[in-house]
Amino acid sequence: MTRALVGVDLGGTLIRAAVATGPGTHDEPVRRPTPAAEGPIAVLHAVAAAVLEATGGRAPAGLAMGVPGPLDPGAGVVYAAPNLPGWEGLQAAGLLGAMLGCPVVLQNDANLAGFAEWTLGAGRGTRDFVFVTVSTGVGGGMVLDGELYTGAAGTAGELGHMPVDPAGPPCHQGHPGCLEGVASGTAIALRARAALAAGETSRLAAAGDSLDARDVQAAAEAGDALARRLFEDAGRALGRALGGLVNVLSPEVVAIGGGLSLAGELLLAPLRAALPEIAFAVPLARCRVVVAALGTDSGLVGATAWAARRFGSAPG
Ligand SMILES: [Zn+2]
Structure with a gap:
């Protein structure tokens, strides 16, 4: 069984994680509240828990996460996220990758929504x-x-x-x-x-x-x-x-x-x-x-499509 590619849409109030099922399609997402006030490590733990629930407990083959703020996608570092206190300069890709044991790429959420609209909207x-x-x-x-x-x-x-x-x-x-x-x-x-x-x-x-x-x-x-x-x-x-x-x-x-x-x-x-x-x-x-x-789903569609783009085609 091939391991899953996962997309995460991280919002200031809601985390959504879903397994990619094809180019631009995904399983029913797992939803969790974002514990933004508890700081970045608590948020990343909540993301990791949502991801593992989506995959049935297996580490993904690769994960792409949309973040609501400017970031450096090459370094995996968030410059700032206005609705996420404490994320200034956070090495979020490295931290989340260590929690899950898989490669993680970050992208700005609006860029991923745009990528989703380009891919299939x-x-x-x-x-x-x-x-x-x-x-x-x-x-x-x-x-x-x-x-x-x-x-x-x-x-x-x-x-x-x-x-x-x-x-x-x-x-x-x-x-x-x-x-x-x-x-x-x-x-x-x-x-x-x-x-x-x-x-x-x-x-x-x-x-x-x-x-x-x-x-x-x-x-x-x-x-x-x-x-x-x-x-x-x-x-x-x-x-x-x-x-x-x-x-x-x-x-x-x-x-x-x-x-x-x-x-x-x-x-x-x-x-x-x-x-x-x-x-x-x-x-x-x-x-x-x-x-x-694509309406409000475009951030998550973009994240799963970006995971497929960066880590190889999704199954299905
Ligand atoms: Zn302005």
Whole structure:
């Protein structure tokens, strides 16, 4: 019996581990809460336990883990993970590999989601592909000339922090006027609260202290002027940033994923309208802008597909 290839999607609140069953497919995942507050060793022990439950107690042949933060995939070192205290500079691949007795590779979670979309989702069959995920933050991943592109430091694909407006609000990293400061779910909710505080009339006033981007989406769908404007601003900022990226990379497909992509045309119509503000006509004509295909499973699909890519084909 061949030993399993395993993918792990490590989140700030949930660990998911699954055995690869084919190119881009996996068994039912094992789910465990992430003991983030107990520190990195406790989290890695929880990951190892989930992996062994998924494999029936056998050490995997190889394991790929998606981590929610920038990292060096060659060295297996996490630079930082905002939702995982104590992970700064952590040699996570080496530590987890020693616990499990198998080779471990790390990759940024959004890069793996992009790799999954390229392998069997919206980017299937392309050589040059850009994935953008728009949820509480804005992230992404790129496949260039048929390879996941991570750059010299391993951190490439941070599409959320491209500049869009020097007068724009800062993102949570403090960049003035980056994409995430306008187009993330967090930014949309913050801007809605600021407009209400400034006295603007909107049905969002009824949402109270729990107001989030889903409330803004619902209000926009009901025709609320403030909510529609916030989605138009977010879509336009995304379109301008992606228009610039079309000029730089000339991808065949740009796929928009993450929770805010569920808003559909509320976000996509202003996004598409803004692309030609920046993008040249020829590369834009050769680029399709679509909604991502794999939904919330893309991080785990990407991890299992990356395990197969790095350690040989999965059985099945
Ligand atoms: Zn930023």
